[in-house]
Amino acid sequence: MKYLLIILFSIIPSSLLAQESIVFGVHSKTAPLEWRNNGVDQGFNIELINRIGQLIDKRIIVRRKSFQQLLEDVHNPNSDIDVIAVVSPVNLDRKLNQSDPIYATHAKAYTLQGKALINNWADLVGKRVAIKKSAFVDVYLSGYPQNFERVDVDLYETGFQQMIDGKIDVVIAENFVARRLLPLYPSVRSSSNALIYGAFNFVCNGEKNALMNQINDALRQLKLSGEYDKLVNKWFGTGREKVDLTSTEKRMFSLAILVAVISAIGMIYTGFISASLRRHTKALDAELIQRNRIEAEISELSKQFQSVLDGIPHGVTIVNQELQRLWSNDNNIHLLVSDEFFYIDNRSFVLKTAVLDVLSSQSSFIADMQYQQQYWQLQIHPIAEDQVVILLEESTEQHRLRQANEEASRLASLGELSAGIAHEINNPTGLIVHAVSLFSAAIKDLTPATVHYQKQNPFWQVAGLQPQVAMEELSHSCNTIEEGAKRISRIVNDLKRYAMPHVADEYTQVCLNDVVQVALRLTANQTKYHQVTTMQCEPSPHIKGDAQQLHQVLINLIQNACHACSEQSGAIVIETHVEDDKAILSITDNGCGMDSATLKRITEPFFTTRRNLGGSGLGLSVCSRIIKEHRGEMQVQSSLGKGTQIRLTFALEQQD
The missing domain is CATH 3.30.450.20 (PAS domain)
Structure with a gap:
């Protein structure tokens, strides 16, 4: 053995034995960052730090520890860990030396299925929220006030399990870790958009500034050369996220066995029912022929019925x-x-x-x-x-015929009554006017005698009043009686005109624009307090009629509009135009308007809403009769508080 070691050391280059090493601490089992497949450490962070080690001529040693242990080691200058990869919030810096950003990520809220979505931080108020201790979410929240009940956990798995057990309401977790865990916790779902944005960084202890500078230089070199982009595409490209192949192979094998069993059962069942299907095929074919024949007959009948219904105008x-x-x-x-x-x-x-x-x-x-x-x-x-x-x-025609019939019945009886009343009232009214004229002349002649007699008899009184005051009162009373008698006379004349028939053959060609101008001149005293706008068609439409009667109609309508409008903001629009073969005269105001009950009665004789202001209720009745004698039509549209539009329609007359 001793000789074998001597041989090995003699084979290994001395430069490799003397090469410095960097201990890279990892904790994650999450693809595609740091994970292990068949005992081999791999992932984006590991491959990137290995390539950085090659550029700075340092050997990379991967050492796995828990996340909490790695955080303690990186703060300890004497630990065996040189570099770790952690997530930092984008708007906060860690106190330790950290590299340029490696890769972006985010954290968001996770809740149980069926719970309400989390739209922002305000939705967390009053909830129990799990935060992984020392993770980048914890770092982010350390600088912000928390309006929820915080529950610290060591792992996101712990937070998900406590949420299933009902101990907490929400887990705020980093995206990559949560995506790995969700298949293991099917009752948990993503419930918000990103709440915190962060970036992966390499982090060193403060005593190793030189090492971090070398790492940053190498990282920038990889980015400039495009090699960094290739690594990103390899591990994070669309459809290229890495998975645990061993567990996947086991699941696929189990699934294949299940599919094979189901297929075998399906083949047996298919063989069983195929025989039954063959027995019923002939019967079904015969039934299908019969059904097709019946459906064709029904379809033909349906088309006939549809054509009849489509032909109905209603x-x-x-x-x-x-x-x-x-x-x-x-x-x-x-x-x-x-x-x-x-x-x-x-x-x-x-x-x-x-x-x-x-x-x-x-x-x-x-x-x-x-x-x-x-x-x-x-x-x-x-x-x-x-x-x-x-x-x-x-039912427009039926409705108008019904209205015309009802109005004709009322007007026929009222016409006869009006003629009789007018005749009976005219005689006493004439006597009153004649007597009042005599009284006025007598009072005027007696006034000097009264003055002379008062000088002779200073205590003389007339009806308990001083003679001068009494004569003034008598003169005022005579004027009042005369005005009342004249008003009665006007009403009687309206009644006569209302009951008086008119011969249409006497009509001549009338210019509607001239009717408007004459009516405006005669009502200038009433319209001066309102904004009056005229829109007259050119050339002016002509109709066959009586100009004086049409003046009376428009004057009455203008006066009614003035009464309906306020003096401060009253607006009246008078318009003439042509539609097809019809001449149109309309008057619109923004006054108080009328309710439906009033609209039904506006053309009834003696109906008025201005009785206490001197209205007789005959104006629109006479207007309605005049318009009908001209073979015209009056349409009224009105709404309370919005105003009224009266539209007069006549047959258009070609100019001579």
């Missing part, structure tokens, strides 16, 4: 309680989900609510609806416990 749709469309002829189905589709009384419509009400009560639902300027009838009928059929039919 919308027909079948939906379930989740509003999934089971069938539809696609006619006007878009209305059901439109925000402009609402009940006729302006209540909003929600399809799902209506469908659920029908299904819960198992009774049909029928309602009149409005969409823009159109009216629709909506029907929802239950056809199963969770299905309904929705029928949608336009």
Whole structure:
């Protein structure tokens, strides 16, 4: 043996025997950093430090110890460990000498399956969080306040097991280690994005500054030469992460045996059922021929039925309680989900609510609806416990005919009554006006006599008042009576005009723009407190009608808009334009608006919301009659607090 040693030493070069060595301490069993396969130490860190050792002419000795022991050794100048690889937070420096960054990593939160995700540090408040003692997470947290209950562990495996046992809630672990451990703990999952970023570094004791300088020089040389990139691609490239081949081979062998057993059982079972399948093949073939014939007949009948339903102009749709469309002829189905589709009384419509009400009560639902300027009838009928059929039919013409019939009935009776009332009121009103005129003249002539008589009799009084005061009161009373009589006369004239028929043959060609200009001039005193905007079509649309009556209509509408608007922010827009073969005159304001109950009655004679302010309730009634005599149409849209738009539509007349 002695001679053998002498021979060996004589064979080994003396330069190798004298070569300095670096003891590289490792602790990880995690691929691809530091791991062992079949007793051979390998991994990215080991291969990198070996290549650095070659460049600085030092032999690398790999020595495995626990993580805690390595940390103690690297702080001890007399330990047998020279260099270790650890992770440092990117924004913190360790007190020991460390190399340039080797490779980036991060730490994040891990919880049990089913627990809430961790979006940031604030989600850890009040939780029990496992931290590996002296790991880079521990180093990072030493400089930050902690609002959670910290539980120190020696290994991440310990933290995962304590979390499964219910002793802690969260483990904050370094990425590479956790990825190795997750297959061993299937109830644990990654629950956050990266919370801490770090980088692998080689770390030396403070007494070995020269060694760290050599390591950094060699590391930079490897990076410049591209050899570092090759190592990174080898160990960290996509799809190239290293695994424990021995354990993998054992698992694959066990899996292969299991697959072979299952295959054998499958072959036996396949042979058993193949015989049964052959027996049923002939019967199935005959049944298939019969079924194909029946399906063809059903398909033909379905096509005929579908063509009939598609030809229906009304919308027909079948939906379930989740509003999934089971069938539809696609006619006007878009209305059901439109925000402009609402009940006729302006209540909003929600399809799902209506469908659920029908299904819960198992009774049909029928309602009149409005969409823009159109009216629709909506029907929802239950056809199963969770299905309904929705029928949608336009009823605009029927609705307008019904409204016209109702209004015509009211106006016919009111017209006869108005004519009689006007005649009866006119005579006493004329007497009042004539008498008041006489009283006013008499008071004017008696005033000097009153002054003269008061000088003769200083204590004389008229109706308990001083003569001068009494004469002023009498004069004021006469003016008041005269104004009241004139107002009665105006109302009587409106009643006469309301009841008076008009002959359409007397109409002439009227320029709508001129009607607007005249009405604005006559209402200038009312509109001066508001912002009035006119948008007039050029050339001006012409219609056949009576200009004076149209002036009366527009003046009434402008005055109503002024009454509805506030003086500070009132805005009125008057517009003329042409749509197809129709002339349109519209007036829009941003005033107080009207509710649905008021909208239904605005054209009724004597209906007014301004009774206490002197309104007679005949203005819009007369306007409505004039527009109908002109074969026009008045549409009113209004919402409380948002304003009103009145749109007048007439037949367009070609200019002479």
